[in-house]
Amino acid sequence: xxxxxxxxxxxxxxxxxxxxxxxxxxxxxxxxxxxxxxxxxxxxxxxxxxxxxxxxxxxxxxxxxxxxxxxxxxxxxxxxxxxxxxxxxxxxxxxxxxxxxxxxxxxxxxxxxxxxxxxxxxxxxxxxxxxxxxxxxxxxxxxxxxxxxxxxxxxxxxxxxxxxxxxxxxxxxxxxxxxxxxxxxxxxxxxxxxxxxxxxxxxxxxxxxxxxxxxxxxxxxxxxxxxxxxxxxxxxxxxxxxxxxxxxxxxxxxxxxxxxxxxxxxxxxxxxxxxxxxxxxxxxxxxxxxxxxxxxxxxxxxxxxxxxxxxxxxxxxxxxxxxxxxxxxxxxxxxxxxxxxxxxxxxxxxxxxxxxxxxxxxxxxxxxxxxxxxxxxxxxxxxxxxxxxxxxxxxxxxxxxxxxxxxxxxxxxxxxxxxxxxxxxxxxxxxxxxxxxxxxxxxxxxxxxxxxxxxxxxxxxxxxxxxxxxxxxxxxxxxxxxxxxxxxxxxxxxxxxxxxxxxxxxxxxxxxxxxxxxxxxxxxxxxxxxxxxxxxxxxxxxxxxxxxxxxxxxxxxxxxxxxxxxxxxxxxxxxxxxxxxxxxxxxxxxxxxxxxxxxxxxxxxxxxxxxxxxxxxxxxxxxxxxxxxxxxxxxxxxxxxxxxxxxxxxxxxxxxxxxxxxxxxxxxxxxxxxxxxxxxxxxxxxxxxxxxxxxxxxxxxxxxxxxxxxxxxxxxxxxxxxxxxxxxxxxxxxxxxxxxxxxxxxxxxxxxxxxxxxxxxxxxxxxxxxxxxxxxxxxxxxxxxxxxxxxxxxxxxxxxxxxxxxxxxxxxxxxxxxxxxxxxxxxxxxxxxxxxxxxxxxxxxxxxxxxxxxxxxxxxxxxxxxxxxxxxxxxxxxxxxxxxxxxxxxxxxxxxxxxxxxxxxxxxxxxxxxxxxxxxxxxxxxxxxxxxxxxxxxxxxxxxxxxxxxxxxxxxxxxxxxxx
Numbered sequence: 001x002x003x004x005x006x007x008x009x010x011x012x013x014x015x016x017x018x019x020x021x022x023x024x025x026x027x028x029x030x031x032x033x034x035x036x037x038x039x040x041x042x043x044x045x046x047x048x049x050x051x052x053x054x055x056x057x058x059x060x061x062x063x064x065x066x067x068x069x070x071x072x073x074x075x076x077x078x079x080x081x082x083x084x085x086x087x088x089x090x091x092x093x094x095x096x097x098x099x100x101x102x103x104x105x106x107x108x109x110x111x112x113x114x115x116x117x118x119x120x121x122x123x124x125x126x127x128x129x130x131x132x133x134x135x136x137x138x139x140x141x142x143x144x145x146x147x148x149x150x151x152x153x154x155x156x157x158x159x160x161x162x163x164x165x166x167x168x169x170x171x172x173x174x175x176x177x178x179x180x181x182x183x184x185x186x187x188x189x190x191x192x193x194x195x196x197x198x199x200x201x202x203x204x205x206x207x208x209x210x211x212x213x214x215x216x217x218x219x220x221x222x223x224x225x226x227x228x229x230x231x232x233x234x235x236x237x238x239x240x241x242x243x244x245x246x247x248x249x250x251x252x253x254x255x256x257x258x259x260x261x262x263x264x265x266x267x268x269x270x271x272x273x274x275x276x277x278x279x280x281x282x283x284x285x286x287x288x289x290x291x292x293x294x295x296x297x298x299x300x301x302x303x304x305x306x307x308x309x310x311x312x313x314x315x316x317x318x319x320x321x322x323x324x325x326x327x328x329x330x331x332x333x334x335x336x337x338x339x340x341x342x343x344x345x346x347x348x349x350x351x352x353x354x355x356x357x358x359x360x361x362x363x364x365x366x367x368x369x370x371x372x373x374x375x376x377x378x379x380x381x382x383x384x385x386x387x388x389x390x391x392x393x394x395x396x397x398x399x400x401x402x403x404x405x406x407x408x409x410x411x412x413x414x415x416x417x418x419x420x421x422x423x424x425x426x427x428x429x430x431x432x433x434x435x436x437x438x439x440x441x442x443x444x445x446x447x448x449x450x451x452x453x454x455x456x457x458x459x460x461x462x463x464x465x466x467x468x469x470x471x472x473x474x475x476x477x478x479x480x481x482x483x484x485x486x487x488x489x490x491x492x493x494x495x496x497x498x499x500x501x502x503x504x505x506x507x508x509x510x511x512x513x514x515x516x517x518x519x520x521x522x523x524x525x526x527x528x529x530x531x532x533x534x535x536x537x538x539x540x541x542x543x544x545x546x547x548x549x550x551x552x553x554x555x556x557x558x559x560x561x562x563x564x565x566x567x568x569x570x571x572x573x574x575x576x577x578x579x580x581x582x583x584x585x586x587x588x589x590x591x592x593x594x595x596x597x598x599x600x601x602x603x604x605x606x607x608x609x610x611x612x613x614x615x616x617x618x619x620x621x622x623x624x625x626x627x628x629x630x631x632x633x634x635x636x637x638x639x640x641x642x643x644x645x646x647x648x649x650x651x652x653x654x655x656x657x658x659x660x661x662x663x664x665x666x667x668x669x670x671x672x673x674x675x676x677x678x679x680x681x682x683x684x685x686x687x688x689x690x691x692x693x694x695x696x697x698x699x700x701x702x703x704x705x706x707x708x709x710x711x712x713x714x715x716x717x718x719x720x721x722x723x724x725x726x727x728x729x730x731x732x733x734x735x736x737x738x739x740x741x742x743x744x745x746x747x748x749x750x751x752x753x754x755x756x757x758x759x760x761x762x763x764x765x766x767x768x769x770x771x772x773x774x775x776x777x778x779x780x781x782x783x784x785x786x787x788x789x790x791x792x793x794x795x796x797x798x799x800x801x802x803x804x805x806x807x808x809x810x811x812x813x814x815x816x817x818x819x820x821x822x823x824x825x826x827x828x829x830x831x832x833x834x835x836x837x838x839x840x841x842x843x844x845x846x847x848x849x850x851x852x853x854x855x856x857x858x859x860x861x862x863x864x865x866x867x868x869x870x871x872x873x874x875x876x877x878x879x880x881x882x883x884x885x886x887x888x889x890x891x892x893x894x895x896x897x898x899x900x901x902x903x904x905x906x907x908x909x910x911x912x913x914x915x916x917x918x919x920x921x922x923x924x925x926x927x928x929x930x931x932x933x934x935x936x937x938x939x940x941x942x943x944x945x946x947x948x949x950x951x952x953x954x955x956x957x958x959x960x961x962x963x964x
Contacts, residue, residue: 005057031295033324033332037364040738041342049082064105070271080109116247136239142624158217167627169690176692178241179277179311191215201709210687217689244279251286258287274300274317278698281316289324302362313699338366344378345370346776355734380777382768383747391749396428410648411664417676419446439653463526484549492528529557655736666740671748671765677729681721751792
C-alpha cells in the first residue's frame with residue numbers, strides 16, 4: 001500500500017488527538033508481538049484505533065488484513081466505528097471514491113465468540129465437525145439441560161439440591177470443563193482417586209466430611225453432564241463453551257489452520273485480554289503465537305481483572321510475552337499506559353492507594369497519574385451512619401440535592417456490591433422525585449414486584465420452595481401472622497415425620513425405619529397448605545389455626561392448584577396468567593404510588609426478558625426460565641448483558657456491571673465490614689460439586705491448593721482462598737472508585753436492617769475517611785461506634801402495615817366510582833322497563849355532556865361527602881346469594897376479623913382477593929364490571945380468562961384483581 005502517514009505528528013493532526021508520549025510509543029511500535037498494560041481511563045480504545053490507522057496509513061498492512069477481537073457486541077461495534085471513522089478522518093480510506101467492482105477492504109472486528117464460531121464454520125470439518133451445527137441460545141441450553149435431568153434414569157442419591165439448582169449446576173460444570181479443556185474421563189479419574197485417598201484420611205470435622213460428599217456428587221453430576229453433551233451432539237447443537245473448546249482443539253491440533261489465518265490477518269488486536277479464559281488463550285496462542293512472532297497486540301489491565309468467578313484468568317495477561325514470543329525465544333514487548341484522562345487527581349490518589357498491592361503482583365502496572373492541570377480536581381465525600389436506613393436516606397438526599405442544583409440525573413450512578421439494596425435505593429430516590437433506573441436482570445429480581453412474581457412461579461414449579469411461599473404468605477396480599485405461620489410449619493413437619501408406629505402395621509414400621517433417608521422427603525409448606533382444601537381429606541391434627549388464616553390458606557391453595565394446571569403452557573402464557581390471577585399488574589397500573597416508582601415499567605422490562613428467553617426456544621418452560629433466573633441472581637456481577645439505557649435517569653447497578661463505564665458522580669453505599677470488600681471466599685471445589693478441582697484447571701499455578709487432607713491442611717486451603725478473594729475484591733474496588741469523573745460518594749453504617757451484630761466501616765470506607773482527612777475530600781457524617789452491649793435499633797422498629805390493594809388516589813377513585821354507579825343505574829333501569837319498552841332509550845351515560853359532570857344525578861360530584869378512610873367496613877355474609885339487580889351483585893367473601901390468637905389483619909376479601917385495608921367503601925369498585933348490558937354471571941378470575949380487571953369471584957371467594 002501507498003504510505004499516507006509518515007510521522008506521529010501528522011497522525012496527531014489528522015485525528016485531532018494530542019497523544020501522550022506513552023500512547024505514541026504504543027501506536028507507532030513496529031508490527032511485532034506486544035502487550036499494553038492500560039490503566040483505567042488511559043484511552044486504550046483510542047490507542048487501538050490509532051494503531052490501526054498508523055499501520056494502514058504507513059502502508060505496513062491493508063485494512064482487510066487487520067483482525068480485532070473484544071468481548072461484547074457493543075464493544076466490538078464501538079471499536080469498529082472508531083477505526084472506520086479514524087481511517088476516513090486520516091484520509092486513509094475515502095468513502096466517496098468506492099469502486100463497486102473493487103470495494104475498499106475494512107478491518108474485521110468481532111467478539112471472541114463470533115470469531116470462534118466463524119473458525120469452526122470454515123475449518124470445523126478438519127476435526128469432524130459438521131458445518132450445519134447450530135449455536136445454542138441461553139433458553140435452549142436451560143431447556144435442554146432440564147430435559148436431560150428429567151429423562152435421566154438415576155438414581156442420584158448425592159444430588160440433593162432443587163431441580164432448578166441442578167440445572168444451573170449441570171451447565172456450570174459443563175462450562176468449566178469446556179473452559180479448561182478437561183475431558184469428562186479426566187475429571188472422573190481425578191475424583192475416583194480423591195475418594196480412594198480420603199478413605200484412609202481422618203475426616204475430623206464437618207468441612208473435611210464435605211469433601212467426599214462433593215466428590216461423589218460431582219461424579220453423579222458429571223454423568224448428567226455427559227448425557228447433556230450427548231443430547232447436544234444428537235441435535236447438532238453447540239453452546240459458547242463448545243465453540244471455544246473446539247476452536248482451541250482445532251488450533252492446537254491442526255497447525256495448517258494457524259498458517260492460513262496468519263497469512264489472512266497480518267495484524268491482530270486483542271482487547272480486554274485479562275478477561276480471557278484458558279481455552280481462549282490456547283485458541284489465540286495456537287493460531288498466532290507459539291514462537292511465530294506474529295504481530296499481536298494485547299491490551300488489558302490486571303488490576304481490573306474482575307471476572308475470575310466466571311472462568312477468566314488474569315495470568316493470561318501476565319504471561320503474554322511468553323505465550324507470544326519471537327521465533328528466537330525473545331519475549332514480546334511490554335508497554336504501559338498510565339495517564340488517566342477521566343478522573344481528577346484527588347480521585348486517582350485514592351485509587352492508587354487501594355491498588356498498591358495489585359501493582360506489586362503484576363509486571364508493567366504503574367500508578368495512575370492525572371492529565372496536566374487536573375491534579376487538584378475531583379472530590380470525595382464519605383459518611384458513616386448509625387443504621388442502614390439512615391445511610392440510604394443520606395445517599396438519596398445527597399443525590400436529590402445534586403439533581404436540584406443542576407446535575408443531570410443521567411450523569412449519576414449508584415454502584416452496589418450486590419443487588420440486595422436496590423429496592424430501598426430505588427424507593428428512596430423515587431420518594432424524592434429523582435428519576436431512577438435499575439440496570440440488569442439481577443437487579444430487577446430484587447425489586448418487590450418482580451420478586452413477588454418470581455416467588456409465585458417458584459412455588460408453582462417446586463413444592464419445596466418454602467422461602468418463596470413464606471414471602472407470599474407474609475406479604476401485603478395475604479398477611480399471615482407469625483403464629484399461624486409457625487403452625488403451618490408444624491403441620492408441614494407432621495406431614496413428613498409420621499407419628500410413631502404402634503408396632504402393629506408392618507408398613508408403618510418399615511416407613512419409620514427408613515424415614516429421613518430419602519432426599520425427596522423434605523418439609524414442604526405447600527403440601528401443608530393443600531390440607532386446607534376441602535378435597536384434601538385426612539385427619540385434623542388439632543393445631544389451633546385462626547379462622548381467618550384457614551380461609552386465606554384455603555384460598556391461596558386453591559389459587560396455586562388452579563395455576564399449576566397451566567404449567568405445561570408456553571412461558572409467557574404462564575407468566576400472564578399469574579399476573580392476572582394475583583392482580584399484580586392491575587394494582588401496579590391503578591396505584592399512583594406504583595406509577596411514580598415506575599413499577600409497571602419495571603415489570604414490563606422483566607417480561608421483555610422473559611419474552612426474549614422464550615422467543616429463542618418456542619418450547620421454553622417455566623422450569624428452564626427459573627433456572628436461568630437462579631443463575632442470574634447467584635452471579636449478580638454482570639452475567640446478563642444488559643447495559644444502562646439512554647434515558648436521563650440515575651443508574652443503579654452492581655459494581656461488576658460498571659466496568660468500562662463512567663459518570664460525573666458515582667455513589668457507593670454499603671462500604672461495611674464483610675460486605676464490600678466481601679470476605680466470603682469463592683465457591684470451593686472441596687464443597688461444591690459444580691466447581692472443577694483446581695489441579696485440573698489450566699491456571700492451577702495461580703490458585704490455592706490443599707496441602708494435606710486433614711484439618712490443618714484444609715484450614716490452610718480455606719485461608720488461601722480468602723486471601724485470593726481479598727485480591728479479587730481489591731480489583732473490584734479499584735474498578736468502582738475509578739468510574740467517577742468529578743465526585744465520589746462513599747457511605748456505610750453500623751447497624752444493618754436485620755443483623756444482631758454491628759457492622760461498621762470496611763477497609764474501603766476507612767481508606768475514604770483517611771483520604772478526606774488528608775484534605776482531599778469531606779467527611780459529612782461519622783457516627784460513633786456503638787457500645788459493646790448495644791442492640792440493633794432496627795430490630796426494635798416494626799415495619800409499617802402494607803396495604804393491599806395498593807393505595808389509590810382518593811379523588812380519581814371517587815370519580816371513577818361515581819361514573820360506574822351511573823352506568824349501573826342505567827343498566828338497572830333497563831332491567832326494570834315494562835315489556836315492549838326495551839327498545840325505547842331511557843337515557844343513559846351517552847346522553848350526558850362529558851364537559852358537564854355536574855349533571856350526574858342532578859348535582860356536582862363534589863356534593864357527596866368525602867370518603868372517610870377510617871369508616872368501618874360493613875359486614876358481608878360469606879355465602880350471600882347473588883342479588884337480583886346487577887349493581888347489587890357484590891362479592892360475598894369478606895370475612896370477619898382475626899381473633900386475638902393470631903395477628904392476622906381483617907378481611908381477606910375485597911379487591912385483589914386478599915386482605916383489604918380498612919375503610920374501603922362498600923359496594924364501590926368491588927370488581928363489578930359495568931362494560932356490558934347483558935346479565936352477568938360470576939366467573940373465576942383464577943382461570944385467567946376474561947377482560948383484565950373484570951374478573952369476578954366464585955362463591956368460594958377466589959381472589960381476583962380490581963378494575964383500575
